[in-house]
Amino acid sequence: MIKKSILSLAILANFSSAFGQKQPDVLFLLDGQKEVSIKEVGLNSIKYSYPNEETVYTISKHQVTKIVFSSGREEVFESPIKEVNGLDDFEKVFITYNPEDIAGLEPTGELFSKATGVTTLSSINEVKNRALDKLKAEAAMIGANVVYIGDVYQRGNRFGSQNQAGSSTQTTFNGTGYSTKKVNASKVKELVNTRSFHHYQTHRLNRNAWSPERTIATTYGEDRKPIMFRITEVLEKEGEIYVKTKDLPTKARELKVIHADEESLILMERNEKITTNYFLISDQNPYFKNLASRIVL
Known part of the structure; x- marks a missing residue:
């Protein structure tokens, strides 16, 4: 009887303990x-x-x-924060002036954008929107989907006089890019070890230019097929992923990975004024399936 009482108390204690633990x-x-x-x-x-x-x-x-x-x-x-995978998604970049929106996010790099009107009759809003689009483009190209704007400068059109030249409207933005998604190092290593790649496009943004440039980079071998290559090494530095390859038109020894999936890999190099993305497609990309179905004359 005593043993049964002790057992009942133990069960009751365990039940109470489990019930008291808040999920x-x-x-x-x-x-x-x-x-x-x-x-x-x-x-x-x-x-x-x-x-x-x-x-x-x-x-x-x-x-x-x-x-x-x-x-x-x-x-x-x-x-309002969306996934951004390179320049083609630049319009999805989320712009904020509120520091609470970036709490807990890691910065991906400093950003700067400037746009100037062509004449003293240029639209102030059009120039501002062009500067903002350039800022979003640079953000997308460094792997950011959020931009915190810290400083804005804007001037209106100034009409000249006999003694002073006029000037057109101008807008500049200074900000910092942030990302809500980190590149998965394991995924990049698996891709590099199991896939070959083709340099499909190059995206380049010069801060002094009107807008980013997209160029087709495809080259063909003697067999009239796109040239494929392998990436030689994957590196991890301060939480960022870099790769090494000798098959791209760049002097940079290491290129930062800003996006990776089964079908594509986007690599970045950057200096003070120019950001460049190398858009690579893997041998699993539908482009090659479509290419294989074409009749070559």
Whole structure:
């Protein structure tokens, strides 16, 4: 009888302990999910702490897609931050002036853009939008999908006089690029070890130019097929992924990877004024399947 009583008490104690343990909330971010304890859902941000910890962290609602509370209730958020994979996605880059929007994100590089009107009759808004498009383009080319603008300069058209020349409207932006997605080192290594690549396009942005340039880079061998090559080495430096290859028209020994998937690889080199992307397609890209179906005369 005593043994049964002791056993019943032990079961009751375990049940009470399990019942008393609060289930974690689940925070769904743009780059994954984490188990946390939600402290506050504010107008622009969310405060949370990790299980069994007291430190409270703050994150922008723009970085969150959903919260599943321990009660089972779900709250869904529509984030304006989208996935950006190189220059072709530049229009998706999210522009913000709010420092809360970049809390917890790692910077990818400093950005600068300037646009000047052609004449003193140039539209102020058109010049501003052109400068903003250049800023988004540079961001996309360095692997950023978020830009925090820290400084803006804008002047209007100034009409000249007999003693002074006129000047057209001008806008400049200074900012920093951020990314909500890190390049997966394991994925890059697997691609390099199992795939061959073709240099399909080159994208180049000169800060002094009107807009970015896209050029087809495809070259063919004697068999009239696109030339393929292998990448020789993958490097990890301070959380960034770089590769080495001798088969691209660049003097840079190492090129930064800003995007990688089964069908494509985008590599970047950069100096003070020029950002260049080498758009590579793998042997798994549909381009080669379409090419194989063509009749070669």
